[in-house]
Amino acid sequence: METPKQQRRSTIGQFAQQLKRSGLELNAADLADLLWLAQFIESESEIYSEEISEESLTSSSTQTNSIDDIINHTDISISEPTFNLYSNEESSSIPETTESFEPSQTDQKVLPFPVPSAPAIRTRLDLARALRPLMRKVPSRILVDVDEEATVTQLAETRICVPVVRPTPERWLDLDLVVESSKTTVLWKRAIAELQHLMEYQGAFRTVRTWRLQAEEQTVQLFPRWNERLENRLTQRPRSIRELVDPSGRRLILYVSDCTSALWRQGIIYETLWQWSQTQPVALMQMLPERLWSRTALSNGYIVRLGSPVAGLPNARLDVEGLPELDEWDEWDEPEEVSDGRLLTLPIITLDPNSFRRWARVLAGAGECRTPGRGFELAFVREMADEPVSTPVRTAKQRVELFRATASRTARQLAGLMAAIPASLPVIDLLRDEFLPDAQQDHVAEVLLSGLLRRCDSDESEVCQYEFFDGVRDLLIDGVPIAKTTAILDRLSEIIAQKAGRTINCFEALLTVLEGSEYALGESALPFASVGLDVLRRLGGDYQELAERYGRRELSSVGETETQTVDFLLEEREYEVAKVVNFPPLQTFEYEPAIITNILERFEFETATISRENEEWVIHRRRSSAWGYTESLNDEIGLEMVFIPGGTFVMGAPEDEPESRENERPQHNVTLSEFLMGRYPVTQAQWRIVASYPQIERELEPDPSQFKGDNRPVESVSWYDATEFCKRLSAHTGREYQLPSEAQWEYACRAGTQTAFHFGETITTDLANYRGTSIYNESPQGEYREQTTEVGSFPANDFGLHDIHGNVCEWCEDDWHENYEGAPNDGRAWLLDAIENTYTTKIRRGGSWCSLLRYCRSAYRIINYPGIDFNNFGFRVVCVPPKT
Structure with a gap:
C-alpha cells in the first residue's frame, strides 16, 4: 500500500507527464514555481467578465436624448429604474463601477448611485516619501544567505569546505493596521483603503496585517481584516488583543480612529492601547485634522511631545516633554485616588505628510526630533467615563x-x-x-x-x-x-x-x-x-x-x-463551461497539522544591587531584560514565564554566612538544564481563573487570600492547593507545569550570585517586602508593611524574577531533608521513597512579608506540613521545555 508521500509524488509526477505531453519540459524548480504562481493567476472567465462590464458601461454612458424628447415622450419603453442615492451596504471601501444590463419591459431594477472615485488621499506620493526612515533593513532571525567570499577565504585557510552564512537582510518592521469600527468609520473607508494600499506597496514594512476593533458589551473585540464583508463578519470569532503583542520591537501597531466613538467615551480602549504600548511602538492615526482634536476624546489627555534616541522603542520608554509637574498629594487625599499611576503615551499622526515625516523619524530614533502626542492618565480617563454626560438642548x-x-x-x-x-x-x-x-x-x-x-x-x-x-x-x-x-x-x-x-x-x-x-x-x-x-x-x-x-x-x-415592485431580478447570463480532460482523479492525503506555539518575547525590568560605601548601604539600579513568554489564561489575564538558562552553581550557604544554618549545608555543585519560571508569584487574578478550570484531584477555593487585590500574590494556599493549580494549568495548556524543585528555586533566586541575597550582602525595604524593623548584617531598619504588596513592586534579579525575597513564602516540590547529604546534583526534586512517603513534610523558600530578614536569604529553607495554609504561604510555577 502506498504511503501518503508516495501518493503525492505519484500525483505530481502525473502532472509533470501531462505537461511534458503538452510540449513543456520543466525541471523540478520550474514545476514548483509554476504551482506556486498558479494560485495568483485569474481565470480567463474572470478577465472576460471584467472586459464585458467595462464595455457595457461605456456603451451605456454614450446614449443621449434631447430634453424635449424626454418631456414630450409620455410612454417611456425602457426599464423603469429606481435610484439608490445611498451606497450599497456590501460595497467595498473603494467604489467600483457596476455592470449595466438589458432593460426589462415588465420589471424594475435598482440602478446604484455611485460615489465618485476621486482619490481620498491626494498626497500619497508625499506620504510614501515621508516613510523612508522606516525602510531600513536588519539581519533576519531566521533566514540566512551564503557568504561566498567568506566561504572561499575559509576554504583557502583551513581546507574545510563548510559554507559561511550570514543573516539575510530584511525589512525592519511588521505593521498591524487596526481600524476602529464605529458609526463614523464609513466616512473614512476610502481613505483607510488607500492608506492600506500605500502601506502594503510602499516597501517600508515586511508584512502588513489589518484588523477590525470594536466594542461589545464594554469589552474590546478584535477581528482580522478590517473591511471584511458583512456576511463574513457574522461567522468571525474574536481574537485576543495579546495576539498583536511583540516585545521584540519589530512590530508596529497603527490604530486608525477619529476618537469620537463609544470606545473612547466609555474609556474602553485606553487599557488595550496601554497594554500594547508597554512592549512595542504604537501610534494613533487620527483621521480628523488637529484643529478638531479638542472636540474628541483627545481632549482628555495632556498635550505632549515625544522623542526617542533609539529606534523602535515601545511607547512606555519614549522621551516625554510637556507633562505637568505633579504636586505632592495632600494628606487628606484618599489612597484610591493615587493608586493607579499608569500613563498611556500615544504619538498622533494625520494624513499630512509633515506629520508622517516627524513620526517616522522619531520611530527610527532620530535623536532631537519630536512628534506630537497625548498622555492619558488611565485613572483619570476612567473617572471621566463614569461621569454622566449632559447634552444641552439647543434651538x-x-x-x-x-x-x-x-x-x-x-x-x-x-x-x-x-x-x-x-x-x-x-x-x-x-x-x-x-x-x-x-x-x-x-x-x-x-x-x-x-x-x-x-x-x-x-x-x-x-x-x-x-x-x-x-x-x-x-x-x-x-x-x-x-x-x-x-x-x-x-x-x-x-x-x-x-x-x-x-x-x-x-x-x-x-x-x-x-x-x-x-x-x-x-x-x-x-x-x-x-x-x-x-x-x-x-x-x-x-x-x-x-x-x-x-x-x-x-x-x-x-x-x-x-414598494410593490421587485428590486432584484433574475437575468440571463452567458458563460463558458470548462472541462478538465485526461486529468488524474483527486486523491486524499494524510497530513500532520502544524501547531504554532508561544514565541519567546523580551521582558524589560529594573534590577538593583546594594553595596557598602562610606559606612552606608547604597543601592545601584539599572535596566535589564530577559526572554520569556506569556501563557494566556483567558482573553485578559496571562502568566508571564521567564527563561532560566541552564548552568552549574554552588547550592547552600557557606559556614561564614551570617545567621546561616546547618540544614543549608554541605554546599554542593548542582547542574541544571534550562527551564522557565514564573516571573512573579501566582497572583489572585491568575489563581481565580485557574481555579475555574475543571477539577483534577481536589477542589480549589476561588478567593482564599486574606489581603485582597488582583495583582497581589495569592496566599493562604497549601502545598496540595498549589499542586492542584499546576495540574489544572497543565491540563488546560498542554504544557507541563509544576512547583520548582529546591535546586531550581535557589539557582533562579541567586541568578549567578553567591551572596546572602541576590541584591548583595543585605537588603532594605526599598528592595523587598519583609518585616522592616528587623536587621541583617548592619542593614538599616525600614517600613514594616504588615501585608503583602502587589507583585513587581520591587526590582527583579538578573534573571528577571520579582519578589523572590519576601512578600510570600514559596512552596517547593521537594520533601524535607535535614541537610544536603546525598542530595541530587542534577536539579531534580529530592523526594522520599514511596514507602517512606506516607507522612511527609515539604519545603518553603524565600521568606515573606512578616519574616525576619535572615529568613529571606537565598539559602534559607524551612519545613512545613503540605496541608497547612497561612496568609504568608504562596508559590510560583516552573515549566520544563520538552526534550527534542
Missing part, C-alpha cells in the same frame, strides 16, 4: 450660530451646499467634486459631527444617513445664493437622468419626466425629490409655485408603487 438658530462661530470656512460652505440635498455620503462626495473641490473628507466629518445633523438610519446599518435637525436646513439655505442652490439641484438631476439613459439638465425636467410617465422612483430616491421640493418652496416665487405643482402627495404615490 435650530443656536445650532447654526455655534457652527458658524467654530467651523472652518470650507466646512461652512459645505454645510450650505448640503442643505440642498439629502445628507448621504455618496451624494455629499458628488457635491464636493462638482461644487467644492477643495473640501476634504475631514470637512465632511466636521459638518456631520457639528450638531447640525443626526443619524436617521437604524443602529445596525453600516451606511451613514443623516438629516438636519428641524429648522436647521432652512437657516442654512438662507445663507446660500439662489443660483447656487438651483445649480446643485439641476446638476444632481442631470446625473440621475444620465444613469437612466436620458439627458436632463435641470430639476424641473426631472420632475416632468416623473410626472408625465410611469417612471417609478425607488424608495431611496424619495429623500432627494422631497428635499428638492422643500428647497424650491424655501426659495419662493416661481420656485415655490413649481414645488406646489409637484407636491409631496404625487411623489409619495409614486413611491408607494415602488
Whole structure:
C-alpha cells in the first residue's frame, strides 16, 4: 500500500507527464514555481467578465436624448429604474463601477448611485516619501544567505569546505493596521483603503496585517481584516488583543480612529492601547485634522511631545516633554485616588505628510526630533467615563450660530451646499467634486459631527444617513445664493437622468419626466425629490409655485408603487463551461497539522544591587531584560514565564554566612538544564481563573487570600492547593507545569550570585517586602508593611524574577531533608521513597512579608506540613521545555 508521500509524488509526477505531453519540459524548480504562481493567476472567465462590464458601461454612458424628447415622450419603453442615492451596504471601501444590463419591459431594477472615485488621499506620493526612515533593513532571525567570499577565504585557510552564512537582510518592521469600527468609520473607508494600499506597496514594512476593533458589551473585540464583508463578519470569532503583542520591537501597531466613538467615551480602549504600548511602538492615526482634536476624546489627555534616541522603542520608554509637574498629594487625599499611576503615551499622526515625516523619524530614533502626542492618565480617563454626560438642548438658530462661530470656512460652505440635498455620503462626495473641490473628507466629518445633523438610519446599518435637525436646513439655505442652490439641484438631476439613459439638465425636467410617465422612483430616491421640493418652496416665487405643482402627495404615490415592485431580478447570463480532460482523479492525503506555539518575547525590568560605601548601604539600579513568554489564561489575564538558562552553581550557604544554618549545608555543585519560571508569584487574578478550570484531584477555593487585590500574590494556599493549580494549568495548556524543585528555586533566586541575597550582602525595604524593623548584617531598619504588596513592586534579579525575597513564602516540590547529604546534583526534586512517603513534610523558600530578614536569604529553607495554609504561604510555577 502506498504511503501518503508516495501518493503525492505519484500525483505530481502525473502532472509533470501531462505537461511534458503538452510540449513543456520543466525541471523540478520550474514545476514548483509554476504551482506556486498558479494560485495568483485569474481565470480567463474572470478577465472576460471584467472586459464585458467595462464595455457595457461605456456603451451605456454614450446614449443621449434631447430634453424635449424626454418631456414630450409620455410612454417611456425602457426599464423603469429606481435610484439608490445611498451606497450599497456590501460595497467595498473603494467604489467600483457596476455592470449595466438589458432593460426589462415588465420589471424594475435598482440602478446604484455611485460615489465618485476621486482619490481620498491626494498626497500619497508625499506620504510614501515621508516613510523612508522606516525602510531600513536588519539581519533576519531566521533566514540566512551564503557568504561566498567568506566561504572561499575559509576554504583557502583551513581546507574545510563548510559554507559561511550570514543573516539575510530584511525589512525592519511588521505593521498591524487596526481600524476602529464605529458609526463614523464609513466616512473614512476610502481613505483607510488607500492608506492600506500605500502601506502594503510602499516597501517600508515586511508584512502588513489589518484588523477590525470594536466594542461589545464594554469589552474590546478584535477581528482580522478590517473591511471584511458583512456576511463574513457574522461567522468571525474574536481574537485576543495579546495576539498583536511583540516585545521584540519589530512590530508596529497603527490604530486608525477619529476618537469620537463609544470606545473612547466609555474609556474602553485606553487599557488595550496601554497594554500594547508597554512592549512595542504604537501610534494613533487620527483621521480628523488637529484643529478638531479638542472636540474628541483627545481632549482628555495632556498635550505632549515625544522623542526617542533609539529606534523602535515601545511607547512606555519614549522621551516625554510637556507633562505637568505633579504636586505632592495632600494628606487628606484618599489612597484610591493615587493608586493607579499608569500613563498611556500615544504619538498622533494625520494624513499630512509633515506629520508622517516627524513620526517616522522619531520611530527610527532620530535623536532631537519630536512628534506630537497625548498622555492619558488611565485613572483619570476612567473617572471621566463614569461621569454622566449632559447634552444641552439647543434651538435650530443656536445650532447654526455655534457652527458658524467654530467651523472652518470650507466646512461652512459645505454645510450650505448640503442643505440642498439629502445628507448621504455618496451624494455629499458628488457635491464636493462638482461644487467644492477643495473640501476634504475631514470637512465632511466636521459638518456631520457639528450638531447640525443626526443619524436617521437604524443602529445596525453600516451606511451613514443623516438629516438636519428641524429648522436647521432652512437657516442654512438662507445663507446660500439662489443660483447656487438651483445649480446643485439641476446638476444632481442631470446625473440621475444620465444613469437612466436620458439627458436632463435641470430639476424641473426631472420632475416632468416623473410626472408625465410611469417612471417609478425607488424608495431611496424619495429623500432627494422631497428635499428638492422643500428647497424650491424655501426659495419662493416661481420656485415655490413649481414645488406646489409637484407636491409631496404625487411623489409619495409614486413611491408607494415602488414598494410593490421587485428590486432584484433574475437575468440571463452567458458563460463558458470548462472541462478538465485526461486529468488524474483527486486523491486524499494524510497530513500532520502544524501547531504554532508561544514565541519567546523580551521582558524589560529594573534590577538593583546594594553595596557598602562610606559606612552606608547604597543601592545601584539599572535596566535589564530577559526572554520569556506569556501563557494566556483567558482573553485578559496571562502568566508571564521567564527563561532560566541552564548552568552549574554552588547550592547552600557557606559556614561564614551570617545567621546561616546547618540544614543549608554541605554546599554542593548542582547542574541544571534550562527551564522557565514564573516571573512573579501566582497572583489572585491568575489563581481565580485557574481555579475555574475543571477539577483534577481536589477542589480549589476561588478567593482564599486574606489581603485582597488582583495583582497581589495569592496566599493562604497549601502545598496540595498549589499542586492542584499546576495540574489544572497543565491540563488546560498542554504544557507541563509544576512547583520548582529546591535546586531550581535557589539557582533562579541567586541568578549567578553567591551572596546572602541576590541584591548583595543585605537588603532594605526599598528592595523587598519583609518585616522592616528587623536587621541583617548592619542593614538599616525600614517600613514594616504588615501585608503583602502587589507583585513587581520591587526590582527583579538578573534573571528577571520579582519578589523572590519576601512578600510570600514559596512552596517547593521537594520533601524535607535535614541537610544536603546525598542530595541530587542534577536539579531534580529530592523526594522520599514511596514507602517512606506516607507522612511527609515539604519545603518553603524565600521568606515573606512578616519574616525576619535572615529568613529571606537565598539559602534559607524551612519545613512545613503540605496541608497547612497561612496568609504568608504562596508559590510560583516552573515549566520544563520538552526534550527534542
